[in-house]
Amino acid sequence: MTTPDWSLFRDGLTAWYAPDRRPMPWKGERDPYCIWLSEIILQQTRVAQGWPYFERFLAAYPTVAQLAAAEDADVMKLWEGLGYYSRARNLLRAARTVVADHGGRFPDTYRGLLTLPGVGPYTAAAVASFAFDRQVAVLDGNVFRILARYTADPTPIDTGPGRKHFQSLVDRALGEAPAAAFNQAIMDFGALVCTPKSPDCAHCPVAEGCRARAEGTVPDFPVKGKAAARRDRIFHYLHVTDARGRFLLHRREDRDIWKHLYQFPLVERAALDLRPPQLAAADNWPAWLPFRELEVRGRSKPYTHQLSHQRLGVVFHRLYWPAPHDVPDDYTAVSRDGLGPYALPRVITRYLGDQRLTLDL
Ligand code: SF4
Structure with missing residues (x-):
């Protein structure tokens, strides 16, 4: 296997990125509260569905302190219809932790953010890079898919070792590029070009280095291990x-x-x-x-x-x-x-x- 050309990937992606291509109310935002709120709302939720909820939450609770002081029942009510209600409970717990343990300011490191309830590696990376310019790459379903195709890597993405492996790939892909721009670019790229069902390889800015495309095996990636029992x-x-x-x-x-x-x-x-x-x-x-x-x-x-x-x-x-x-x-x-x-x-x-x-x- 030849080594993937990460500089080609990184340069192609960041040159392709244009903020207006995929407008979202929280794009370009530097306030960790807004970024965190949008990321929690968007976990397992489509942007079109999450957008009005984000605006309603921000209107009802403009600051983390106001959210921390909210009644549980009011927050659950505002969350109604979004599903995955443990997110709403964690939202409150995290807001209260920020106020009680951090003086109302979000931790400004990846590791510090990970200590908040409901904040996993993806959300911590998004907040750390967008709000605090930390050099950390996001890894979510989109990124797994993009990297698995780009490298034609058959490692299953839904296992512990698979996750570690792809984390090291995305770290290499990021290199020394500014993390906020890279993360935003790769998120938009997964939503608009290298999509799950019909990737637009003909207009892909990194097609030149994409191994799955060269080998004609794009539909084979990403590889999953055992599907969770339903x-x-x-x-x-x-x-x-x-x-x-x-x-x-x-x-x-x-x-x-x-x-x-x-x-x-x-x-x-x-x-x-x-x-x-x-x-x-x-x-x-x-x-x-x-x-x-x-x-x-x-x-x-x-x-x-x-x-x-x-x-x-x-x-x-x-x-x-x-x-x-x-x-x-x-x-x-x-x-x-x-x-x-x-x-x-x-x-x-x-x-x-x-x-x-x-x-x-
Ligand atoms: S060429 Fe196709 S499969 Fe490869 S990265 Fe681009 S869009 Fe994804």
């Missing part, structure tokens, strides 16, 4: 309303998906096509909910909801319980108009907005 789950939500039209919600507390979001009483089963009498016979039907006092009023269409490693099938059962009693303390009766303070998983918001219930009982 878990399928079925949720039956009980949309229980009382005589005043209020329904019961409680906050998820388990170490599971959607921690701290609100939901209806839930019966998780292996099958989707089940009716309330069958659910009521299950061990995990809420013991405090007397099925004989419920009037079954309908069932929603099935919804699917995709998470990173789980796929949920979700059905909502409309049940009328005119006079609830002995409801556990952690449940709250909420009217549709009073939903404001409660952050809900997106699938429940979709259902409540939908109202197309199939009355097929």
